[in-house]
Amino acid sequence: MIGRLNHVAIAVKDIAAASAVYRETLGARVSAPVKQAEHGVTTVFIELPNTKIELLEPLGQDSPIARFLERNPDGGIHHICYEVEDIAAARRTLVSAGARVLGDGEPKVGAHGKPVLFLHPKDFCGTLVELEQA
């Protein structure tokens, strides 16, 4: 079912400082920050030859990454995103296998404008898994 690794998301308190680490210390190509008010994050993409790293900084009062950064004040890997061809079919397969879909269980439009689901970390080796329809 899962296809390409779409991205690895790293939550950080200071996206400008994190961008500088990736641009200057690691010599990577780093995009400009984009505020995504409806998702409660500011995003930056680090473009690697085969995939991308997504830096996330909290935006607004109810950012979904605020609690993660309280527990991980230096930042850390927040989730990993795999592509699927058909998000509705993936959801049916996962639910029938007993996996828990977060939220109301329905796909939402994610930060890249495509349908996404988040899966419960306890069902996936302690990692928060996002599925994005490719």
Added chain:
Amino acid sequence: MIGRLNHVAIAVKDIAAASAVYRETLGARVSAPVKQAEHGVTTVFIELPNTKIELLEPLGQDSPIARFLERNPDGGIHHICYEVEDIAAARRTLVSAGARVLGDGEPKVGAHGKPVLFLHPKDFCGTLVELEQA
């Protein structure tokens, strides 16, 4: 400097159970487990079209992932590995930028038989970064 994302490593207590999650629930191609006594881990690779996920289970008394699993009993993303063309040149650039190389600071032969370095999480957004010479 950094090139491809070589792999994302997920530490787990039970690699057979984690392999089943990726093979059966997520429908991915999963390799057979390999014991790497000199690295203190058993490894399994999940082959995605553009990169791979490495599952790690502790092996032996002094596994480098034992403490991580004490803190994260469900498992979790342990490190992220970027490829570099020249590990010695990468090391020089990083050290002169003030980044800390773990251990004695010299490249070691990693689990894939190639020279690797690990970088201090506090210098890289709270994430343990491995660099592997491609």
